[in-house]
Amino acid sequence: MSLATHYLGLSLKNPLIASAAPANAQLDHLRRLEDAGAAAVVLPSLFQEQIEADTELEELILGRMAHNSPEASSYLPVAIGPYGVGSEAYLDLIRRAHQALSIPVIASLNGATEAGWTEYARLMEQAGADAIELNIYFVPTDLALTGQQVEDRYAGIVASARRGVAVPLSVKLSPFVSALGNLAQRLHDNGANGLVLFNRLIQPDYDLASMRLTQGVHLSTPAEMPLPLLWTSLLAGRTKLSLAGSTGVHSGDDIVKYLLAGADAVMTASAILRYGPSYMTRMLDELRIWLEVRAFHSVADMRGLLSWARSRHRERYGRPSYIKMLETGPVA
Numbered sequence: 273m274s275l276a277t278h279y280l281g282l283s284l285k286n287p288l289i290a291s292a293a294p295a296n297a298q299l300d301h302l303r304r305l306e307d308a309g310a311a312a313v314v315l316p317s318l319f320q321e322q323i324e325a326d327t328e329l330e331e332l333i334l335g336r337m338a339h340n341s342p343e344a345s346s347y348l349p350v351a352i353g354p355y356g357v358g359s360e361a362y363l364d365l366i367r368r369a370h371q372a373l374s375i376p377v378i379a380s381l382n383g384a385t386e387a388g389w390t391e392y393a394r395l396m397e398q399a400g401a402d403a404i405e406l407n408i409y410f411v412p413t414d415l416a417l418t419g420q421q422v423e424d425r426y427a428g429i430v431a432s433a434r435r436g437v438a439v440p441l442s443v444k445l446s447p448f449v450s451a452l453g454n455l456a457q458r459l460h461d462n463g464a465n466g467l468v469l470f471n472r473l474i475q476p477d478y479d480l481a482s483m484r485l486t487q488g489v490h491l492s493t494p495a496e497m498p499l500p501l502l503w504t505s506l507l508a509g510r511t512k513l514s515l516a517g518s519t520g521v522h523s524g525d526d527i528v529k530y531l532l533a534g535a536d537a538v539m540t541a542s543a544i545l546r547y548g549p550s551y552m553t554r555m556l557d558e559l560r561i562w563l564e565v566r567a568f569h570s571v572a573d574m575r576g577l578l579s580w581a582r583s584r585h586r587e588r589y590g591r592p593s594y595i596k597m598l599e600t601g602p603v604a
């Protein structure tokens with residue numbers, strides 16, 4: 273039985289990757305993930321804002337030093353992110369993780385505009401990152417922005433991160449773009465090697481007692497899987513990009529669903545946060561059992577079997593099926 277797969281050109285022993293989360297900044301946690309069977313780990317994000325704050329601070333200190341001010345040395349970087357102080361600490365985390373683990377270490381660079389922060393991709397590569405995940409988290413609140421402009425922004429960020437790095441680049445995308453298939457092709461043409469489907473947008477709620485906005489990161493549930501599953505299925509086999517199914521993976525069955533849709537790899541964060549790293553072993557055992565029971569000898573044998581490209585019932589993705597479903601009424 274082979275669980276082996278390829279993601280972003282990396283050979284993985286199985287399809288399950290520990291998605292970006294704060295605990296992945298701790299070496300002992302990363303080791304526990306590896307021991308539990310993780311095929312690769314994604315480090316928590318280094319944010320554009322953090323890089324820009326560091327750069328501003330550096331310029332300030334250098335400016336003061338130029339004026340020979342003794343207080344210059346008293347300025348210290350502000351800690352943003354779980355891995356310590358400053359973006360240099362992030363590069364150090366990559367170095368330490370790379371040395372400590374034998375599985376691929378994927379660094380995460382998180383931002384929204386095409387600017388100097390993407391140059392950090394090069395420093396991440398130099399620090400030993402096996403690949404870089406670009407998390408482009410952008411909510412187009414400006415009503416004047418067109419869909420084309422938003423997609424140009426994504427494409428520009430990828431092109432600028434690609435300049436000067438040889439390691440694979442993946443893009444963690446929002447599902448809320450107007451033409452995802454076309455955007456995927458553009459991202460590939462601009463140097464991306466894969467997509468993570470999807471980023472979860474922070475969606476606010478209202479507290480009716482205080483009449484205030486409430487915000488917070490909630491752990492996912494498998495109920496969030498259908499949207500990324502749909503797009504994994506629609507893109508699989510039709511793009512040269514590797515695909516990582518992400519969001520809602522809490523069991524071996526959830527891994528199976530993304531693989532059947534055509535994902536090359538599957539990511540999980542909430543399940544690890546909820547149950548701990550050893551839960552990965554259980555999910556992988558469940559995957560193995562599912563394959564054994566159906567006499568599949570490898571993940572490769574079943575990957576993409578339910579993708580759109582291999583479907584004999586593509587009409588099920590279209591309007592006739594939609595109308596029929598509405599007429600039939602809700603599923604019990």
Ligand SMILES: Cc1cc2nc3c(=O)[nH]c(=O)nc-3n(C[C@H](O)[C@H](O)[C@H](O)COP(=O)(O)O)c2cc1C
Binds near residue numbers: 291294316518519
């Ligand atoms: C507490 C928490 C922190 C996270 N931090 C990051 C991060 O730094 N960078 C990132 O790209 N995603 C981050 N994520 C998103 C996860 O990597 C993942 O994409 C998302 O939770 C959906 O996967 P899941 O359903 O397996 O949780 C975070 C998620 C949680 C719950």
